[in-house]
Amino acid sequence: MQIELLSGSTDTHLKLALSGELDAITAPKLYENLNRLLQQHTKVQQITLNCRGLTYLSSAGAGILLMSIDNFTPKGITLELTEVQPEVYNILDLLGLTKLMPVNHV
Amino acid sequence: MTPPRSLGPFLSLFGLAGVVLYAWVRYFLPQSALAPFVGILSLIFLTGGLFFFIGTQISRRWRTPARLLRWNAILSTLGIGNFLLWAFLSLLLPPEMERSYALITALAEIGITLQVSGHLALTGHLIGIRSRPEKTIAIGLYFALMSLVLLLNTAFPTAAAFLAPLLWVGILPLLYFSEWLQEVASRQIPEALIFLGGALGILFLEWEVLPPLFFSPSPPLLRIIHSLLVALIFLHGGWVVVPLLLRLLRLSRGEQDILELMTEFLKQQQRSTSAQDILEISSQTFQKLPAVGGVLLILRSSPEESRQVSSISDPNLYHALRKKFFQVSGTEAFVEVVSSLQKENKSLPDLSAIFIQRPLVRLSGALLNQTLSVAAVSEKSDGFEEKDIQLITTLAEQTALFLENLERRQYQEQLLTARKESDFLRETREALMPPPPPILKRVDFHVHFEQYDRTIGGDYYQIYEYAEGDVVDFWLSDSAGSGIAAAYQMAQARAALNTLWLQKLPAEELILRLNDALKRVFHKNNFLAATLLRFDFLKREYLLMRAGTPEIFYWDPLTDTADILRPSGIVLGNASSQTIRRILVPERGELHPGSLFMLFSDGLSEASNLAGEMFGTDRLFSLFKAHVHATPKEIAQAIMSALHEFTGGTSLGDDGTLLVVRYLG
Numbered sequence: 184m185q186i187e188l189l190s191g192s193t194d195t196h197l198k199l200a201l202s203g204e205l206d207a208i209t210a211p212k213l214y215e216n217l218n219r220l221l222q223q224h225t226k227v228q229q230i231t232l233n234c235r236g237l238t239y240l241s242s243a244g245a246g247i248l249l250m251s252i253d254n255f256t257p258k259g260i261t262l263e264l265t266e267v268q269p270e271v272y273n274i275l276d277l278l279g280l281t282k283l284m285p286v287n288h289v
Numbered sequence: 290m291t292p293p294r295s296l297g298p299f300l301s302l303f304g305l306a307g308v309v310l311y312a313w314v315r316y317f318l319p320q321s322a323l324a325p326f327v328g329i330l331s332l333i334f335l336t337g338g339l340f341f342f343i344g345t346q347i348s349r350r351w352r353t354p355a356r357l358l359r360w361n362a363i364l365s366t367l368g369i370g371n372f373l374l375w376a377f378l379s380l381l382l383p384p385e386m387e388r389s390y391a392l393i394t395a396l397a398e399i400g401i402t403l404q405v406s407g408h409l410a411l412t413g414h415l416i417g418i419r420s421r422p423e424k425t426i427a428i429g430l431y432f433a434l435m436s437l438v439l440l441l442n443t444a445f446p447t448a449a450a451f452l453a454p455l456l457w458v459g460i461l462p463l464l465y466f467s468e469w470l471q472e473v474a475s476r477q478i479p480e481a482l483i484f485l486g487g488a489l490g491i492l493f494l495e496w497e498v499l500p501p502l503f504f505s506p507s508p509p510l511l512r513i514i515h516s517l518l519v520a521l522i523f524l525h526g527g528w529v530v531v532p533l534l535l536r537l538l539r540l541s542r543g544e545q546d547i548l549e550l551m552t553e554f555l556k557q558q559q560r561s562t563s564a565q566d567i568l569e570i571s572s573q574t575f576q577k578l579p580a581v582g583g584v585l586l587i588l589r590s591s592p593e594e595s596r597q598v599s600s601i602s603d604p605n606l607y608h609a610l611r612k613k614f615f616q617v618s619g620t621e622a623f624v625e626v627v628s629s630l631q632k633e634n635k636s637l638p639d640l641s642a643i644f645i646q647r648p649l650v651r652l653s654g655a656l657l658n659q660t661l662s663v664a665a666v667s668e669k670s671d672g673f674e675e676k677d678i679q680l681i682t683t684l685a686e687q688t689a690l691f692l693e694n695l696e697r698r699q700y701q702e703q704l705l706t707a708r709k710e711s712d713f714l715r716e717t718r719e720a721l722m723p724p725p726p727p728i729l730k731r732v733d734f735h736v737h738f739e740q741y742d743r744t745i746g747g748d749y750y751q752i753y754e755y756a757e758g759d760v761v762d763f764w765l766s767d768s769a770g771s772g773i774a775a776a777y778q779m780a781q782a783r784a785a786l787n788t789l790w791l792q793k794l795p796a797e798e799l800i801l802r803l804n805d806a807l808k809r810v811f812h813k814n815n816f817l818a819a820t821l822l823r824f825d826f827l828k829r830e831y832l833l834m835r836a837g838t839p840e841i842f843y844w845d846p847l848t849d850t851a852d853i854l855r856p857s858g859i860v861l862g863n864a865s866s867q868t869i870r871r872i873l874v875p876e877r878g879e880l881h882p883g884s885l886f887m888l889f890s891d892g893l894s895e896a897s898n899l900a901g902e903m904f905g906t907d908r909l910f911s912l913f914k915a916h917v918h919a920t921p922k923e924i925a926q927a928i929m930s931a932l933h934e935f936t937g938g939t940s941l942g943d944d945g946t947l948l949v950v951r952y953l954g
Contacts, residue, residue, distance in 0.1 A: 210814065242769035246814030249863040277891070278818065278837040279859025282872045 184209035186216050189233065194226045202236025205244030214247050227260060235266040235289065240274050248275075252283050261285075297342030300334050304406065307331025308399045311510070315395035316388060326443045328402060328510040333436050335406035340413050354469035357415045364407045369494065371400035398510045405514060408521060409435075416463050424466040431459045435517055442513045453516035460520055464527040470535060489525040497522075547680065550577055554684070558691045564588055565596060567695065571688040572598040575665055578684075580677040582640070582668035585610050588692065589619060590659050601666065606630075609637055610664040613644055619660035620648050624682055629670040641672040645685040649693050661689045714773070721780055726752040729761060731826055731954065735921035737929050737947040739892075747775030748890050748944035749783055753790050759827045762790070765948050766819035767838065767890045769860075781810050782817050782862075796823050796832050797875060800861065804869050807862030816860040820888050824880060824952065831884070831952075833876040836861050836869075839894050842910055844917040846883030851914045853906070882954025887913050887924070892945035899937050908935075921949035 184203035192198045197220055205213060221227055248262070255262055263285045267275065272288040275281050308331045314324040343352070375397035382390050413428055438456055442449035464470075554574040561567045568586045575584040585607065589595035601607040609630070617623075624645050631639040645663040663685040667673055673681070718740070726736070729752075736750055747768030754761045764786065768778035785806040789799050800821060807817055818837030825832070833841060837860030844851045856876035859869060889909065896904045912931055916924045925947050932941070 214814075242816070243814060245860075246769055246816055246863060249816060249860070250814050253864055253868075277839060278816075279857070279872055282857060282859060283864065283868065 184212065185236070186213060188220070194224060196229045196231065197224060197227050198231045198233065200233045200236065204239040204241075205237060205247070206239065206241040207243035210241075210244045210247035213244075214251060217251060221260070229261045229263065230255070231263045231265055233265050234268065234271060237268060237271055240271045245274060245278050245280060248280060249283070252280075292341050292345060294345045297338050297340070297345050299338070301338030301342055304331045304333075304335030304338050307334055308402050311402075312392070312395040312399055315398070316392045319388065319391045322443075325509045325513050326440075328398065329439045329443055329513060332402050332406055332439065332510075332514065335402065336409040336432070339406055339410035343410055343414055352414055352418070354415060354418060357411050361408060361411045361415075364404055364411070368401065368404040371404065372397060375400070394508045398508045401511060405518065405521075412521070412524065415469065416467050418469045427462045427466055431463060434459055439513060439517065442516075449516070456516055456520040457523055460524045460527060463524060464531055467528065467531070470528065470531050489522065489529055493522055550574060554687070558687070561691065561695070564692055564695060565598075567688060567691045568596065568598040571684065572600060574684060575663075575681070576600055578665075578677070578680060580667055580673055581665045581681070582672075583666045585664040586688070587611070587614060587662040588659060589662065603638070606637055606640075606666070609634055610642070610644075610666070613664065614646060614662040617646070622647050626673060626678055631670070639670045641667045641670050643673060643678060643681050645682055647685065647689045649689060649696075659692070661685070661692060663688070717773070717776065721749075721776060721783070723749060723751050727754045729754065730758070731952065732761060732824065732950060733921055733953055734763070734948065734950040735925045737925045737945075739929075739941060739945040747779050748892065748946045749779045750946050750948055751783070751786070755790065755793055759825065761824045761826075763822040763824075763886075763888065763948060763950055764819065765838065765888045765890060765946055766817055767892075767944065767946075769816050769818075778811060778815055778817060778862075782807060782819075796821055796834055797870075797873070800834055800836060800873060801866045801869060804861040804864075804866050808865070811862040814863075816863040818860050818891075822886055822888060822950065826880075829880045831878050831880050831886070833878075834858060834873060836873065839889060839891050840906060842887040842913045843878075844885040844913070846881050846885075851910070851917060853910060880952045882952060884952040885917055885921075886950045888948040888950070890944060890946045892941050892943035893928075893932060893947060895943065896932055896936050896941040896945065898935050899939075904932055904935050921951050924949045
């Protein structure tokens, strides 16, 4: 899995691109990266993850997203997923995550 | 100190003059006591002369044991010829020609004197090979003793007779110093025995058998030097016997040493835990073999990947040995003995070597993709005998077997661990199996529960009846992940659920409290997906809650319509209960006799065929619709049959649970 900070990011809005597979091995890496970015950008209010290149989401990956929402919401940070592939969207929808955060599919 | 080159010829000439004088005395003064004295002096001078002649005039390289022994034998044969010639001539003479008889025997004795001095000189050089001071002293002392006994014999035969045994005993140190015997004993034993035996036979025939037959009385010189000749026969006999004894001793000691070496090798190898250990132990053992001067062991998996142990210090030789193996395929097995490496490559030292290559094999017989290569080098050319080659190949084979066994041992340990894990999983699985369902009067239901790989997983179902049978809960859940981790989460959820059931809570409260409980025990990225279907027989209604599980199929008997129910929900154990409460929306409906529900885990909808295509909710729903009038068991069987046909009979790839429930009224 690759995480890339996109050029349109601002102090308050981080835009990241995810690609590859988000599974039990790569999910902790995503969580670490998000936390590190939040330490570097203390004024962040919104994080947008562009998931166009995300081809697979395992239950462990979904768990990390859930955990992130749970941690970010009390801090006033919104997590958003954009351009989610249909297969990944179906999993997010099945688990109920689409009701917890904005998710836009391709 | 090297004697002058002229000493040998000078003494020899002096000796020759002496034998001519001896013949003259024997012919002209047959009764004179001077003859033996002259003869003995001639013998002493001739022996010394020939000894120094050979030592100073003939190259040391020429004086090999084989050549000296051969000359000894030639001399014996000539001696027999000389002896027979004069003996037959003496038989032809009439008895009255006493002086002629005396002359003939004198001439025979001259030949004998020349021959004996030759034997003594050659014998001295045979013993003197690889000269050292104590050996030179021993040879000198024996020569002095011999001279003394012979001279005494002329004047005091009785004293000489007493001293004669000293000549025989004196050969023992000479035998001890005959170092060339070691070489004869360890090599060329049949040839050496035939040769020495032949020489001994000739000597014995010439000195002990023929004289009594032809000469009567025995010629005086022959009588005097007889004790010396017996010593010579003893010495030759010793040269025959000692190599045999040495060989027997060496064999016995060698076998004992080899046995101890092999025992130690096997003991050490049994304790080895890595391929490097095995190679090190083998290398040390190879180096203890007397014939081996150096060894190179290589265990290679590919041309780029190999481990090795080497005791070869010459880099040129080391690279040549390595090259020999790496220029052939690793799957090729061979044993090659090279008697001279220099003949193959002029830049190499003149050594011999044995090359052994052996591909390693798995227990199943398949190749292990590893090859053992062994190069053993002797310190000289043609340095390996047959027994050395056998021993080296045996050691190499044993090394290969230990390397193969190492793989087998590791495989067996893995097998044992896997078996223990399997036992543990089986016992855990049995402990985590859902309890037997209650007997329900108003509901017909069937559960198909299939665990991934027949181990344990995260799926769980339970049917719980309470309020005196007026309420029944159908539970189906799926923990995130798979295997033992998912099973532990499932066990935690199961314990919490059964505790909460005792409190007879409303369905929403049950789910929220379960979420609180799981949130405390789950790791942050773990969760539980669950479906709860509650039948309230008093109210004749059902309540459905879905928390991250697939859709539920429903067939309404009143309208004969099948529907997919998708109540809003989210997985449990991760988000706060406030969030869950906001999202989780139960679905309620009336229960009619014949109402049919189908709950399933994602293991069924996401089961894939060999092309990677998922079975999907649509196929499941079509099957459900097609069998709504069948019994729950028949519906479950039809669906599972279609599913397994779709996957090609392989595993679902995840836990799969199917729960079909019909309200009977």
